[in-house]
Amino acid sequence: MQNEQIGFVGVGLMGHGMAKNLLNAGYRLTVIAHTNRTTVEDLVARGAVESNSLSELAAASTVIHICAPGSPQVEGIVSELLPSLKDNSVVVDCSTSNPNSTLVLAEQIEKAGCHMADAPLGGTPIQAEAGELATMVGADEAVFERLRPVFAAWAKSVVHLGPSGSGHKMKLLNNFLSLGYAAMYSEALALSEKVGISVEQFDSVIRGSRMDCGFYQTFMGYAVEGNRESHKFTMKNALKDMRYLEAMADEAELSNPIGNAIKNSFAMACAAGGDGPENYVPHLVDFVARNNGLPK
Numbered sequence: 536m537q538n539e540q541i542g543f544v545g546v547g548l549m550g551h552g553m554a555k556n557l558l559n560a561g562y563r564l565t566v567i568a569h570t571n572r573t574t575v576e577d578l579v580a581r582g583a584v585e586s587n588s589l590s591e592l593a594a595a596s597t598v599i600h601i602c603a604p605g606s607p608q609v610e611g612i613v614s615e616l617l618p619s620l621k622d623n624s625v626v627v628d629c630s631t632s633n634p635n636s637t638l639v640l641a642e643q644i645e646k647a648g649c650h651m652a653d654a655p656l657g658g659t660p661i662q663a664e665a666g667e668l669a670t671m672v673g674a675d676e677a678v679f680e681r682l683r684p685v686f687a688a689w690a691k692s693v694v695h696l697g698p699s700g701s702g703h704k705m706k707l708l709n710n711f712l713s714l715g716y717a718a719m720y721s722e723a724l725a726l727s728e729k730v731g732i733s734v735e736q737f738d739s740v741i742r743g744s745r746m747d748c749g750f751y752q753t754f755m756g757y758a759v760e761g762n763r764e765s766h767k768f769t770m771k772n773a774l775k776d777m778r779y780l781e782a783m784a785d786e787a788e789l790s791n792p793i794g795n796a797i798k799n800s801f802a803m804a805c806a807a808g809g810d811g812p813e814n815y816v817p818h819l820v821d822f823v824a825r826n827n828g829l830p831k
């Protein structure tokens with residue numbers, strides 16, 4: 536049995552696999568239900584304990600993972616955890632959060648005699664189930680070393696970038712690139728159709744070339760093959776992340792015109808009805824097409 540007692544808030548698309556792999560590695564795990572009881576019941580059947588409240592979960596845990604939609608939710612969760620945190624425990628925010636918020640939370644948690652690490656995720660739910668996620672970590676060196684075996688239970692690649700906030704900063708930079716690809720692919724495919732080159736022809740040139748990459752392949756899994764779940768990351772979350780990137784650029788006093796163009800592409804799609812829970816990033820291609828008078 537491992538020494539750390541793990542609490543997990545947010546056992547959804549990504550969190551379920553992470554929590555399952557923590558159990559498989561021998562950690563004692565406490566979980567709490569939110570909207571989906573199926574994942575909680577599966578984890579309890581595997582040996583997890585279900586908590587009735589966040590304060591109860593905090594009192595039972597030495598390392599608490601949070602996988603939430605964004606900073607407002609993380610802030611609310613931390614406010615409920617704080618009064619019941621064990622001394623020297625660690626709160627690990629695996630969400631894609633606003634680094635400005637992360638730094639404020641880290642200070643609050645330190646004042647309570649505990650620690651914070653930001654460990655946002657790279658990968659898909661399939662990789663989460665397989666224990667093959669990537670994570671980029673912001674934490675004090677000693678805290679990172681303490682967490683290293685915990686991360687090893689659910690991550691294949693772990694990179695320590697520096698103090699609190701560093702992981703969330705890098706995650707936003709990572710998503711800036713990936714969501715920029717999505718915006719460019721969507722516009723390129725719309726233009727391709729406008730000038731008489733089919734999606735299949737476009738793909739036959741790009742796939743396998745220097746312009747190919749893993750993100751291109753999952754994105755085109757929808758555009759070419761019609762697989763609506765080829766990349767299960769919502770456009771609503773994409774827009775949220777680009778707004779966080781904008782806030783980070785503003786804080787750094789950096790001109791961010793390309794980031795704003797990407798943000799506006801997702802804002803257009805979400806305003807046109809793409810902000811639902813089953814509207815994923817590759818579906819942006821449909822909204823850009825319709826916006827340009829193409830049938831989709």
